[in-house]
Amino acid sequence: DVKVTQSSRYLVKRTGEKVFLECVQDMDHENMFWYRQDPGLGLRLIYFSYDVKMKEKGDIPEGYSVSREKKERFSLILESASTNQTSMYLCASSLRQTLSNQPQHFGDGTRLSIL
Amino acid sequence: RKEVEQDPGPFNVPEGATVAFNCTYSNSASQSFFWYRQDCRKEPKLLMSVYSSGNEDGRFTAQLNRASQYISLLIRDSKLSDSATYLCATERDGYNFNKFYFGSGTKLNVKP
Numbered sequence: 001d002v003k004v005t006q007s008s009r010y011l012v013k014r015t016g017e018k019v020f021l022e023c024v025q026d027m028d029h030e031n032m033f034w035y036r037q038d039p040g041l042g043l044r045l046i047y048f049s050y051d052v053k054m055k056e057k058g059d060i061p062e063g064y065s066v067s068r069e070k071k072e073r074f075s076l077i078l079e080s081a082s083t084n085q086t087s088m089y090l091c092a093s094s095l096r097q098t099l100s101n102q103p104q105h106f107g108d109g110t111r112l113s114i115l
Numbered sequence: 116r117k118e119v120e121q122d123p124g125p126f127n128v129p130e131g132a133t134v135a136f137n138c139t140y141s142n143s144a145s146q147s148f149f150w151y152r153q154d155c156r157k158e159p160k161l162l163m164s165v166y167s168s169g170n171e172d173g174r175f176t177a178q179l180n181r182a183s184q185y186i187s188l189l190i191r192d193s194k195l196s197d198s199a200t201y202l203c204a205t206e207r208d209g210y211n212f213n214k215f216y217f218g219s220g221t222k223l224n225v226k227p
Contacts, residue, residue, distance in 0.1 A: 031212070042219030043159075043202075050212045090158055094215075101147040101206070104215060106158040 002027045004107035006091050012113045019078040021110055023091030030096040032074035033104060034058075034066065036087040043090065049074055050096070081114045088112075116141050119205055121218035129226055132193050136221045138203030139185045147206035147213075148179055148186045152199045153220065159202055162188075193225045 007022035025032065033048040035058075045058030049068040063085060067075045074093075078085055088111050092104040121138045128134045140148075148165035163170065165177040165186050176189040186203055200220040206213050 033215075040219075043217045056212075088156075101164060102213075103149050103161045103164065103204075105161065109158045111156075 002029075002093070002105040004091055004093050004105055006089075006107040006110050008110050009108060010111045010113075012115060013078075013081050014115055015081060015083060017078075017081045017114075019081050019112070019114075021076040021078075021089055021091075021112070023074045023076070023093075023107055024072050025074075025093040025105075026072065027093065027095075027105075028071065029093035029105075030071070031094045031104075032068065033092040033094075034064075034074065034076045035090045035092065036060070036085075037090060037109075038087050046076065083114050086112060086114045117218075118142060118216040119203060119218040121203060121221045123219060123221060125222040125224050127224045127226060128193055130193055130195060132225075133189065133191050134193055134223065135187055135189045136201055136203075136223075137185050137187050138218050138221075139183075140205045140216070141184070142205075142207055143181075143184060145184075145205040145207045145216075148177075149204040149206075150175075150177055150186075150188050151202040151204060151217075153202055154199050159217075162201070190223075193223075195225050195227065198223055198225045 003026045034046045035043045047066040065077045091107040094104045095102040150162040151159040152162045153159040169178045174191045178187045202220045203218045
């Protein structure tokens, strides 16, 4: 079974702090993704990576950055946290996306509250 | 127009009922399709892929209609434990990598 592990289930931070969310997958997947999910808005893609040190902006990258130094690990960074970044953050991974019919597999999610 | 659209529901059905959801996609180049289940405050979990000929997994049947650009999920003999939000997802070719799109989900409540 695919295992995607996010470092924290719940996190509380203060406005202006730099926040790191970590994600690790154990299936040697090439692709990794960060989403946020808010009521009524569904899943929104923040950033994704299709290889080590490669990153691509998703639909809502503003206020975020990412790092992929190793294949199994994908970090999401909130450079200066703001209250509108309070959300559920979901990490996902999948096999190389030039192959079709490769679903994404999600971690448990991190509920981040910015006070 | 959104790439993938779903009726948000909720669909309220009694135990034992048959219920079906549709999900429409706007890009005819979409090539792979999936259904996910998401419980309240949990992560989405893959329920099943959707194949061109349709496929079944126990009480769940998924169908693809390319002509009308929609996929469907049929749940027979609904259980209380089927209560969840069901997300559809599509995938299509991109330049360096394929692109994945999720619907916003359809909420199902199965009542005793």
